[in-house]
Amino acid sequence: MKRTPLAAAMALGMSLAAAANANEGMWMPTQLPGLAKTLKEAGFKGDPSALADVTAPPLSAVVRVGGGTGAFVSGDGLLLTNHHVAYGVIQYNASKEHDTINDGFIAQGRDDERAANPDYRVLVTVGFDKVTDEVLKEARGKNGRAYYDAVENARKRIVADCEAEGGVRCSVANMYYGSDFYRIRQLELTDIRLVYAPPRAIGNYGDEIDNFMWPRHTGDFTLLRAYVGKDGKPAPYSKDNVPYHPPAHLKMSLDGPKEGDYAMLAGYPGTTYRLRTAAEFANQIDTVLPRRVEVFQQLIDVIEAQGKGNADARTRYASQLQSLKNNRKRAAGELEGLLRSDAKTQRAQDEQAMLAATDARYKADIDALSASLAAERDAGAGDFLVTLMSSQTQLLRSAMLLERLRIESAKPDAARESGYQQRDQALIEGVLKQVQRRYDPAVEKALLTALLTRYQQLPDARRDARYDALFGRTPEQLRKALDTLYAATRLGNEAQRLSRFEAARKGGALEADPLLAAAATLVAAQLDAERESKEREGEQLRLRPSYMQALFAWRASQGRAVYPDANSTLRISYGKVEALHPRDAVSYSPVTTVAGIVEKNTNTVPFDAPRPLLDAIARGDFGSTADPVLKTQTVNFLTNLDTTGGNSGSPVLNARGELIGLNFDSNWESVSASWWFDPRYKRAVHVDMRYLRWLLAKVYPAPALLDEMGLPRE
Amino acid sequence: MKRTPLAAAMALGMSLAAAANANEGMWMPTQLPGLAKTLKEAGFKGDPSALADVTAPPLSAVVRVGGGTGAFVSGDGLLLTNHHVAYGVIQYNASKEHDTINDGFIAQGRDDERAANPDYRVLVTVGFDKVTDEVLKEARGKNGRAYYDAVENARKRIVADCEAEGGVRCSVANMYYGSDFYRIRQLELTDIRLVYAPPRAIGNYGDEIDNFMWPRHTGDFTLLRAYVGKDGKPAPYSKDNVPYHPPAHLKMSLDGPKEGDYAMLAGYPGTTYRLRTAAEFANQIDTVLPRRVEVFQQLIDVIEAQGKGNADARTRYASQLQSLKNNRKRAAGELEGLLRSDAKTQRAQDEQAMLAATDARYKADIDALSASLAAERDAGAGDFLVTLMSSQTQLLRSAMLLERLRIESAKPDAARESGYQQRDQALIEGVLKQVQRRYDPAVEKALLTALLTRYQQLPDARRDARYDALFGRTPEQLRKALDTLYAATRLGNEAQRLSRFEAARKGGALEADPLLAAAATLVAAQLDAERESKEREGEQLRLRPSYMQALFAWRASQGRAVYPDANSTLRISYGKVEALHPRDAVSYSPVTTVAGIVEKNTNTVPFDAPRPLLDAIARGDFGSTADPVLKTQTVNFLTNLDTTGGNSGSPVLNARGELIGLNFDSNWESVSASWWFDPRYKRAVHVDMRYLRWLLAKVYPAPALLDEMGLPRE
Known part of the structure; x- marks a missing residue:
């Protein structure tokens, strides 16, 4: 049998795995038997092979809850997760009589357990199977967008087939950037109840001040319970439902941790970028993060300057300001950390050594990947500004949402871009309504002036001529354009926005408005940019696996295994x-x-x-x-x-x-x-x-x- | 020989001293032979009795420098102190050619050592003798102000007699709050030169941000050299002077410190309050510090509110604002620390136990002391506000300075209140001149409004009727009074202030001005308050020794010695x-x-x-x-x-x-x-x-x- 470098790496790397950093790695459970030796050396007393199957104990006790992770802790479906993961449930049950947030909640018996908000979900993984060949079958031999579409179509088909069996929610996870695909089958539990929540001042002691801090003193936990129908199958809330009997539950230790003790953790980490190329590391450290810090700081300055002597504007933009500050702080912290670790140099040296040892058969793909990443990088400055023009405004965002909704609503629901399907319309309506509380024309114009002034300074090749036509090429032209647009638009009026929303959701023509006319141009530009981006994405999906193969081989030569970047799988x-x-x-x-x-x-x-x-x-x-x-x-x-x-x-x-x-x-x-x-x-x-x-x-x-x-x- | 409790405590306490906190204590060198056992137990390898004589090695190497301490480190008068203690010397030698502050300074040989500012002094202690009987002889039998004056007169006489010998500067130190007095004779070295200063970014690395912080990374040192005349006697700077040969110098160790190592330190600590009564502790914690925090915060708020939209005022009050913030932070820190240590309860319990064991002969004095302290406490709120009215204003302070200077200048120079003698006039002139850079009428009125509103709220018995007459009893009367005063005064003009300064320093009448008229009233009130304060001070000077005797006896019974509160002696x-x-x-x-x-x-x-x-x-x-x-x-x-x-x-x-x-x-x-x-x-x-x-x-x-x-x- 011909071994791929990955298989070789898995065979070799397993026994010597993680020689570099014993504790680095978000391993797929299937990798753990191969890590048996290092697990034992680290102090694990159990059987590593028992950790390989996500559908068997103990991993079958670990589930997705809300946006995070949880674990069953009793045979009757008692579920432990964070206070902040269950926060929506606690809030949903707060009332004038019972302040569940501040006072906490203790159910007085099972009858007293309180139903969660109806959209709260717990997902129990019941299947995890490799489907790489099925996903890539049609894509092979294609390029760019065609490759992307072939993969997406295969994934959608696999999900549809899987869910046709009924009772499960399915997804296809992409491991190692298009190298492997896994079909994940999950039981979707829909009757979740609140059992025990500590008071806010325990569950969230220290709040934002202590967030990301150590030493910490927070009781950030809550107990929920999953219920199912009398037939044992998932069912929406009903008082006749019965506790769910999970396939496994974890036993709480009577001993506590102390320095040096072995520890392990299972969960659903969201996104990491550790297997990205050295060029992507350099771009992140040299350009993306410094740019974020700089632009966010500029927007903060704009809002604070506008807020001076305008108490009303201060209130309207308080939440946006806080969010910009958090984003700025986070970007600055990431940058500081990457510089402290000298990540750029380390990743570059590692990649250079890898490339020197890489088979010629991967080289051409890796060169092509570099070219695609360079194109993406070049588009980055403009893309970032354009994204902020809608995410940091209220009225312009509303106009662009309405125009895009109009376009998408002309298609069948399933073919619409995600975010504009029927199930998304309530969210869009909410955005159109919140304008009333969050909009001040002077502040919005000042924010757009800052962003568009930066846009004007981009080199010719990086600007879209449609932006030049709309906003001009000089500060004076920009000022006039914005003044004219915001003086003439009637979208500041809620009724005006909502009547157009009704038309847009039916795919019909919208009553004319100057800002909508501008939005039509900007959305056309957005659609072109999305097309280019998907073209690049397809190429990268096709090419990155060669980079991964080179990396597997290189790590194998070092006696190390490779874990896939996090992608919300267990x-x-x-x-x-x-x-x-x-x-x-x-x-x-x-x-x-x-x-x-x-x-x-x-x-x-x-x-x-x-x-x-x-x-x-x-x-x-x-x-x-x-x-x-x-x-x-x-x-x-x-x-x-x-x-x-x-x-x-x-x-x-x-x-x-x-x-x-x-x-x-x-x-x-x-x-x-x-x-x-x-x-x-x-x-x-x-x-x-x-x-x-x-x-x-x-x-x-x-x-x-x-x-x-x-x-x-x- | 009849032993006083102090003598008994010293005899007994010595061998068991400091049982409570081995490292607490700012001991007089004369106490060290009695602490020999604990010193040895702590790890001291030398002869404790060698530490008793401040005029013999090694203590004779330790000197007063500027506002701090220093030590000779060579036989040629090389002197080690802090960068911040020598900062004035470094600054004095800064020039366009040589930025001694930022670049530091290294003398290229002795000829290159740079003269300090002429008022910079190094004091070498050459005598330390108990003069208690001589100081108290005339005071015994007297009360209040008469006791105070008798002590002060005796101290002045001892100093004058001592300095009559020539070549030394003398002072009389008060130990244990009037229990004991020591005559200190010091050689005053007046030719000090800069030898080696690190750059600011080493000597003051971290500056205010790291101030009071640990971990710390500051090279806060500077080397100076003391010079004397060829006859070996102190002399002002002359290039013919020769290096001073100190009676001792310290040898630098080749080993460094590590955790647990014995360490000792000699120096001139300024002021502590550890032997104050339980009532004084309670007042400090319950009233004085919270009041400081509250009032400083209010003044900060006033200046910041006034600074909004007034960039000029922001600049003028930037330094005062920073100083208020530092004072507020410090008061809050002191309060936090005393609460954390539960100092009030601990001191109260200790005093209660002491009083239960105290001889009846001290009881009456201690009761009388309590009454005097209570009177001082009652006057505290008003005194604090009145002090701030001059220290936190520019124009009112100027007016009060002028009026007080006029009054004091009518007396012979030696009889004038300290701060208003001829040698103080340059300082007063400086204050009158700085008004131009630091004054804004709206801010000064707002500050006075805050302070006088608080004053108006004091109970009748705590207000001076003269304040009521000047500023009224209602917010409206206060507003009118301040508006009228500040509209009419001409003291905002520098020439107007300086012409009156010339008159005041001669004790002559001042050209009329409404603010000066108000100041005359306020200074009269100030003089009355000072008289009352000195009366109380005299009583406390008379009575506290009984409290001390009770404490010595109590500590002796616990096997502990008592060190005097810090008073800038070695x-x-x-x-x-x-x-x-x-x-x-x-x-x-x-x-x-x-x-x-x-x-x-x-x-x-x-x-x-x-x-x-x-x-x-x-x-x-x-x-x-x-x-x-x-x-x-x-x-x-x-x-x-x-x-x-x-x-x-x-x-x-x-x-x-x-x-x-x-x-x-x-x-x-x-x-x-x-x-x-x-x-x-x-x-x-x-x-x-x-x-x-x-x-x-x-x-x-x-x-x-x-x-x-x-x-x-x-």
């Missing part, structure tokens, strides 16, 4: 409980205690721990949940596990596979980890399960839940 | 190199390294380490100054030594009495230590002498200075 990471040394002379212990809650407490949001918690800490009544060495109650802990967004709510297991923690955040120093894993700084932040047990035992008691999980009541 | 503190655990899960190592300089560096002030330093770090060329365990160059270190303002520049010695560090700051958590020493948080921050040696050896070389100090050149 992954496993293993490592250990580890302290953090973020700066010279500064050390953070990997376990925090309730003393820190008291130290941080100011009695004002977000450091307003509830009285019962403070009293229980003062009493020192910790029982069996106290740490035997620290002699006090622990709260959160830190591991070096490899996580990213989407890992919220991931169960953290010890060497025996018992539940010791619940992942909920990472540290600020690791904000750049989506591109580059730096073992010196990458940490994940978890709720210590002993804190959960203590709260349920002593502070906001729920003895029946402890019984159900087989845990002591004290 | 003290010794001993303890060890110790890490800091400021918060749950956070640990700071006690030694920082050059890695932290690189981490903090942003290339912008104040984190703009000079290129030669960054290059030397990158080269890793550390030679004999590298830490043998850390394998890199250290920068700063942390001890638990007991320090306060004035200890800047204090030499830190190891167990063998060798120089290992130079004190320059403390951590933010210990900002409340002037009232309460909390061993969990109190730390002092020092320059590691190995960093100084490395800079002189490898980065900004000065081999001749290393030779002079007997240190290796590598």
Whole structure:
């Protein structure tokens, strides 16, 4: 049998895997048997091969919940996830009588468990099968957009066939950038109920101030329960439904974590970029992130300057301003981290060595890939500005939404671009309505002036002539164009927007308006740009697998396996409980205690721990949940596990596979980890399960839940 | 011989001293022989009795420099102190040709050493003698102001007699709040020269951002040299002067500090309040500090509100605003620290136990002291507001200065209140001139409105009727009074102020002005308040010794000695190199390294380490100054030594009495230590002498200075 480099890498790499960073890797469960030796060396006491099947225990206890992860913790469908992952459910159940957000919630028996919002979903994976050949069959021999369409059509067909069986939701996951495809079959549980939520000032203690921070003192957990119809099948909420019996559930450990202990985590990490090319790394570090920081800062400055002496505008743009500040801070943090890790040089040196060792058969593809990436890079500055022109405005965005909705609505629903299908119309209507609260013409014109002035400064080849025609080539022409447009448009009036919405959703002509006329031109440009982008995407989908093959071979030669970049599929990471040394002379212990809650407490949001918690800490009544060495109650802990967004709510297991923690955040120093894993700084932040047990035992008691999980009541 | 409790405490306490906090204590050198046992236990390898005499080695190497401390480090008068203590000297020598601040300075041989500003002084203590009986002889039997005057007159007479001998500057220090007095004789060296200063970005790396912070990476040191006339006597600068040969100099250790090592420090700490009564602690924590935070915050708000839309006012008040913010931050930090240490309760419990054990003979005095302190406390709110009315204004302050100067200038110079003597006139003129750059009538009226509104709200008994008459009793009356005053006054004109200054300094009548008329009333009130204050001060001076006697006896019964509160006299503190655990899960190592300089560096002030330093770090060329365990160059270190303002520049010695560090700051958590020493948080921050040696050896070389100090050149 002829081995592909990937197969060779998997065979060889497995025994020597991850020689570089023992704790780097978001492994597909199917890779774990091959990692048996390193897993054992790291301290895992279980059978690595038992971790390979996502549909068998223990991984079958791990599910997708909302935008994150969760795990079943009892045979009766009790489900543990983060407070912030279940936040919508808690909010949905808040009422004047019962402030579930601030006071928390404890169901008084199963009859008292409260239905989640109807669109809340829990997905249980019941199938994970490679379908690479089926996906690529039609695509082979094609190029560009044709390749893209062939892959997309095959994926849609596989999903349709899969869902035709009924009772499951299917998807096709793309691994290693088009190298492999997996069909994922998931049970969609639709009757989810709220069982136990701590008060906000426990579940979200520290809020934005402590977000991304360590040391941390947050009880970021909530217990839900999944229900199904009496026939055991998923069903919408009904009081006749019965608890779901999951294929597996995790057992909570009676011991807690301590520095150096083995730890592992399973979850659904969202997106990483670690297998991108050196050129993409360079572009991200040299151009994309600095540009984001600069443009976001400029928009922040514009809004703040406009807000001076205009209290009304300040209010209208407060939320947009905060969001821009968060985005700016995040981009700056990513950039700082990548520079600190010298990721550009390291990735470039690694790729250079790889290319020197790569088979000629992949070289041509890799060169072609570079050309496509260069074209994408060249378009980047303009694309970024154009995106911001709609995402950072209210009226222009409304006009563009209406025009695009009109165009898409002329097609059959299934053929419409995602975001403009019938199910999206409520969202569009919402955007058109919020204008009333979020729009100020002076601010919008100032934002567009900033963005279009930058656009005007792009080289000729990077500008769309339609923008030049609409907004001119000089500051004066731009000013006049915007003044004229905003003086003449009637879209500032809600009724005017909504009447056109009714026409657009039927694909009909829209009553004329100057801003709509401009939007028609801009949407035409947008559609052309999308076409170019899909053409490039198709080429990259065709070409990246050659880059991946070269990488597999190179890693195999180093004795290392390769994990696919995160793509919201189930992954496993293993490592250990580890302290953090973020700066010279500064050390953070990997376990925090309730003393820190008291130290941080100011009695004002977000450091307003509830009285019962403070009293229980003062009493020192910790029982069996106290740490035997620290002699006090622990709260959160830190591991070096490899996580990213989407890992919220991931169960953290010890060497025996018992539940010791619940992942909920990472540290600020690791904000750049989506591109580059730096073992010196990458940490994940978890709720210590002993804190959960203590709260349920002593502070906001729920003895029946402890019984159900087989845990002591004290 | 009848032993006083103090003598008993000194005899008994000595061997068991400081049982409570081994490292608490700013000891008078004369107390050290009695502390021999604990000193030995702490690790001191020398002879404790050698530390008793401030006029003999090694203490005779420790001198007062500027507002801080320094130490001789060679037999040729080479003197080590902080960069910030010598800052005036460095600034004085800055020129267009040589930017001594930013570039630093290295003298190319002795001829190149640069004269300090003529008012810069180094004081060498040559005598320290108890004169209690002489000071109190006339006071005994008197009360209040008469007691105060008798003490002051005796002190002045002792100083005059002492200085009559010539060549020395004398003072009388008050120890234990009137219990004991010491005559201090000091040689006043007046020809001080700049020898070696690192660049600002080393000597003040981190500036305000890192001030009070740990971990720290600042090379806060400078080398000066003292010169004297050829006859060996102090003399003003002359190029014929010769280096001073100090009675002793410290030897720099070749070893560095590491965690747990014994350390001691000698210096001139300024002011502490640790022996104040429980009622004074309660007042500070419950009233004084919260009031400061509140009022400073209000004044900050006033200036910021006035600055909105008034760029000129923003500039004029920028420095005052920054100073208010610093004061507010400091008061808030002190309050936070005292609350964290629960100082009020602890001090109250200690005093209660003391009083229960106190001889009846002291009880009546202690009761009388309480009554005097209560009166002072009651006057506090009004006194604080009145002080701010002149310190936070420009025009009103000018008017009050002129009026007070007129009154004082009618007396013989020696009888004038300090601050209004002939030598103070230049300062007053400076204040009158700076008004032009710092005054805006709208802001001054807004500040006075805030302060006088608070004054109006004081109870009747706490207000001076003269304020009511001037500013009314209602907001409307206040507004009118201020508008009228500021519309009519001509003091906003510099010539108007300066012409009156010429009249006032001669004690003559001042040309009439409405604001001057108001100031005359306010100064009359001020004089009355000062009289009352001195009356109380006299009573407290008479009564506090009884409280001290009770405390000595109580501490003796606990086996503890008592050190006097700091009063800018030479003290010794001993303890060890110790890490800091400021918060749950956070640990700071006690030694920082050059890695932290690189981490903090942003290339912008104040984190703009000079290129030669960054290059030397990158080269890793550390030679004999590298830490043998850390394998890199250290920068700063942390001890638990007991320090306060004035200890800047204090030499830190190891167990063998060798120089290992130079004190320059403390951590933010210990900002409340002037009232309460909390061993969990109190730390002092020092320059590691190995960093100084490395800079002189490898980065900004000065081999001749290393030779002079007997240190290796590598």
